[in-house]
Amino acid sequence: MGNCVSLDISCDQTLNHACGCLFGDGNYIHKMEANLKALEKAMQELEERRDDLLRRVVIEEDKGLQRLSQVQGWFSRVQCVGSQVNDLLEANSTEAKRLCLFSYCSKKCITSCNYGKKVLNMLKEVEGLLAKGVFEVVAEKVPVPKVEKKHIQTTVGLDSMVEKAWDRLMKDDKRTLGLYGMGGVGKTTLLACINNRFFQVVNGFDVVMWVVVSKDLQNEGVQEQILRRLCLDKEWKRETESERASRIKNILNRKKFILLLDDLWSEIYLNKVGVPPPTRENGSKLVFTTRSKEVCKDMEIDVMMEVVCLSKNEAWELFQQKVGDNPIKSHHDVLPLARKIAEKCCGLPLALCVTGKAMACKETVQE
Structure with missing residues (x-):
């Protein structure tokens, strides 16, 4: 079947x-x-x-x-x-x-x-x-961000200095870098560019700390800025300087950090602040800006780099950016006057920016 x-x-x-x-x-x-x-x-x-x-x-x-x-x-x-x-x-x-x-x-x-x-x-x-x-x-x-990006206005003539500073800082045998130069020459902007470079490429670092030192700031102020980056709790505000230093040291001993100190006027003793010294073993780095070359020597850093004024062409380019096209083109006699004013700034970025902004609203030759 x-x-x-x-x-x-x-x-x-x-x-x-x-x-x-x-x-x-x-x-x-x-x-x-x-x-x-x-x-x-x-x-x-x-x-x-x-x-x-x-x-x-x-x-x-x-x-x-x-x-x-x-x-x-x-x-x-x-x-x-x-x-x-x-x-x-x-x-x-x-x-x-x-x-x-x-x-x-x-x-x-x-x-x-x-x-x-x-x-x-x-x-x-x-x-x-x-x-x-x-x-x-x-x-x-909220976890602490590794880097806090800095706002930077359009720069002129800084790219080469940023590359130079970055290359020196990133060498394995270099742990500390001092940027010195006269006031208004662009040291803070250069430091901000370095900070933002870490924002783009963290390179294995755990945290980048930005601290504004200034002339009269004490260790306590430096500690507060560091702790504000590392901790969200406010318990440290009731602690003594040595207790805060111990807290900072305990945290940073477990991290590969970058410390950026802006506007250093005299030697700062990192051990009193609580910052472990950057070494090849911990892989950390220190960068600071100062007006004094002597401060760089007192800090016994690995690399010193002078931040210089802009060249004549770079200065004119920055001045034009701040003034704008309309005032310069408003009268044929304005252009040579504008060049003379830019030259009197001697390539100092701060002077060029302030003067350029002041000239931006002027429309006549007399002004």
Whole structure:
């Protein structure tokens, strides 16, 4: 009679299977309405929990904290599920019209069965999100950024000096660099360019610290600026200078750091501040600006670099940028006057910028 496969399925099994589809848990059609009501209620509870949680998060974020990734992930899943639930609820009226035999069957059985199955699965997903939406902690301190980028206006003639300073600083045998030059020559801008270079290429450093020293600033002021970069808590404000130094040392001993000191007027003793000396072993670096070459010698640095005034052409280019085209082109006698004014600034960027801005609103030869 040929190869014949015998299916040994009893009548009882067939009947049980049929009854299960019509009356048991597998009847997605009959349970559709009940599951839809349960889904609608569960979704409402989920949205209420989302709103309560969001209020908590906003309060913490207003304190400067950052929401946890798991909290943000939960919000995202709730939003996604909410959209899917809305689609199912909108399709309910169409599916309800297809029901027959006291909602045990449908005019389109397969379609209604698939819809009912989606409703049940979505109900389970919403209930799962409700269970997971309980968070004791919703936000934490924002991690300290490795580098804080400095705003720099358009520069002229600094690119070569930045490259020169960067190349010297990045040599493995060089740990410290001193930038010296007269006031207004562009030392701070040069230091800011170096800072921003670290922003682009961190090179394995853990933190870059910018500290403005100035003439009368004491160790306490230097410590506060460093601690503000390293810690968000304010406990250190009640500590003594030696206690702050110990705190700074404990933190920086575990980091490969860059310390940028702007406007140094005299030797600063790093051990009193709490800064470990940069060495080949810790891989850290120190860069500072000063008006005095003697300060560079007192700090016993590896490399000294003088920041010089701009060349005649560079000075004229910077002056033109600050004045703008309109004043210079307003009268044929203005151009030679403008060149004479630029020359009197002797290539000093600060003088060129201040004078150029002052001339930007002048329109006549007399002015």
